[in-house]
Amino acid sequence: MPCDATVRLDAKLDPRDGWSAEPCSIAGTLAVVSTRSAFLILREAFYGATRFDEFVRRVAIGEPAAAARLRELVRHGLLEREPYRDAGQRTRHRYRLTAKGADLFPALVALMQWGDRWRDDAGAPVALVHDGCGARAAVRLRCEAGHDVGPADLVLTPTAAGESWLRSRSEHPSGGGR
Amino acid sequence: MPCDATVRLDAKLDPRDGWSAEPCSIAGTLAVVSTRSAFLILREAFYGATRFDEFVRRVAIGEPAAAARLRELVRHGLLEREPYRDAGQRTRHRYRLTAKGADLFPALVALMQWGDRWRDDAGAPVALVHDGCGARAAVRLRCEAGHDVGPADLVLTPTAAGESWLRSRSEHPSGGGR
DNA sequence: GGGCTGACTAACACAAGCCGAAGTCAGGTA
DNA sequence: TACCTGACTTCGGCTTGTGTTAGTCAGCCC
Numbered sequence: 001m002p003c004d005a006t007v008r009l010d011a012k013l014d015p016r017d018g019w020s021a022e023p024c025s026i027a028g029t030l031a032v033v034s035t036r037s038a039f040l041i042l043r044e045a046f047y048g049a050t051r052f053d054e055f056v057r058r059v060a061i062g063e064p065a066a067a068a069r070l071r072e073l074v075r076h077g078l079l080e081r082e083p084y085r086d087a088g089q090r091t092r093h094r095y096r097l098t099a100k101g102a103d104l105f106p107a108l109v110a111l112m113q114w115g116d117r118w119r120d121d122a123g124a125p126v127a128l129v130h131d132g133c134g135a136r137a138a139v140r141l142r143c144e145a146g147h148d149v150g151p152a153d154l155v156l157t158p159t160a161a162g163e164s165w166l167r168s169r170s171e172h173p174s175g176g177g178r
Numbered sequence: 179m180p181c182d183a184t185v186r187l188d189a190k191l192d193p194r195d196g197w198s199a200e201p202c203s204i205a206g207t208l209a210v211v212s213t214r215s216a217f218l219i220l221r222e223a224f225y226g227a228t229r230f231d232e233f234v235r236r237v238a239i240g241e242p243a244a245a246a247r248l249r250e251l252v253r254h255g256l257l258e259r260e261p262y263r264d265a266g267q268r269t270r271h272r273y274r275l276t277a278k279g280a281d282l283f284p285a286l287v288a289l290m291q292w293g294d295r296w297r298d299d300a301g302a303p304v305a306l307v308h309d310g311c312g313a314r315a316a317v318r319l320r321c322e323a324g325h326d327v328g329p330a331d332l333v334l335t336p337t338a339a340g341e342s343w344l345r346s347r348s349e350h351p352s353g354g355g356r
Numbered sequence: 357g358g359g360c361t362g363a364c365t366a367a368c369a370c371a372a373g374c375c376g377a378a379g380t381c382a383g384g385t386a
Numbered sequence: 387t388a389c390c391t392g393a394c395t396t397c398g399g400c401t402t403g404t405g406t407t408a409g410t411c412a413g414c415c416c
Contacts, residue, residue, distance in 0.1 A: 005280030006226045023303045025293025048184045090383040102183030110285035115203025125201045125340035128332045130321035137321045143308035154306045162303035268413040
């Protein structure tokens with residue numbers, strides 16, 4: 001059952017083969033977090049993990065993978081490594097979400113939501129509820145005027161920055177074509 | 179600048195090391211789409227691509243990678259391969275989003291949104307606007323009662339399914355411990 | 357019925373992700 | 387001083403993702 005779920009393209013983007021989605025923000029995000037382990041480490045960070053061995057155990061990955069991923073996430077500024085000290089223990093480091101990392105929460109929830117609905121085995125094992133009012137939380141796509149929208153209700157338009165990029169592209173069609 | 183962006187865990191989930199997030203829906207989703215090319219192929223599907231060579235050109239990946247990814251996405255039911263025929267051409271196949279694939283749209287938009295805000299180079303090149311009212315669309319995390327929420331406002335609770343899974347886990351603590 | 361074209365597949369080569377096992381290192385405790 | 391532990395790093399090896407280049411295959415057109 002195919003369904004029409006495509007976005008409409010603004011006329012300025014029309015010859016679709018005239019521009020590439022090269023500066024695409026999705027690709028930009030994936031350049032920072034693209035691996036399964038990175039997503040799962042972030043999940044555990046949202047669930048409150050801060051220490052190296054917590055990440056290793058809870059994500060169930062090897063230490064080398066955890067170390068590599070944590071280093072990357074710190075380098076990209078999603079996590080911050082800070083020294084701390086428990087009584088009677090020596091100084092250690094813990095990893096905490098920065099604002100940049102925390103801002104990925106909606107994306108994580110969106111992935112979780114999709115899994116809840118479409119995964120083969122049973123439904124959602126856990127749910128997020130609003131601490132204040134007890135209602136379940138979910139990710140929704142809405143316009144600023146408050147309408148719930150889906151892909152078919154949307155138009156993809158270049159922003160000011162995008163337009164100037166398009167112009168510079170068409171003036172110097174180097175490599176062009178895509 | 180670390181910030182407190184962690185979710186609170188329900189008491190039932192309390193000894194965090196007593197349960198694993200093994201049946202986690204985020205992991206479930208990542209088992210289906212985890213690679214950069216899969217996400218970008220879906221992006222192009224939302225932008226209206228349907229043909230093999232469109233995906234290859236617009237995602238800028240090699241044909242083998244495109245073929246492998248498309249096959250997987252079809253196998254998992256996110257895309258559907260259907261025969262079609264242009265006048266004077268022979269029968270070909272095109273790939274179209276199914277409801278299951280279309281439902282990943284919020285996740286894609288969430289990734290795009292994060293990139294728009296945090297990517298190093300310039301801001302958003304393109305924006306999604308509501309065709310009806312012209313307002314920009316965005317992904318938001320809200321509870322069913324309509325409050326905008328962030329991670330710190332939420333509690334993670336097991337669902338009915340999750341609770342029975344937890345119980346079966348604690349009765350047969352096989353492998354346990356994580 | 358031979359050519360052309362779109363849609364692939366096949367055959368490499370390479371890098372990255374990941375695992376397990378083992379080693380290192382720092383700084384606190386005994 | 388010797389030990390212990392959490393936090394890593396190193397090493398070897400497997401698997402997956404990806405790029406290049408080179409076919410292959412099916413049909414419509416001529």
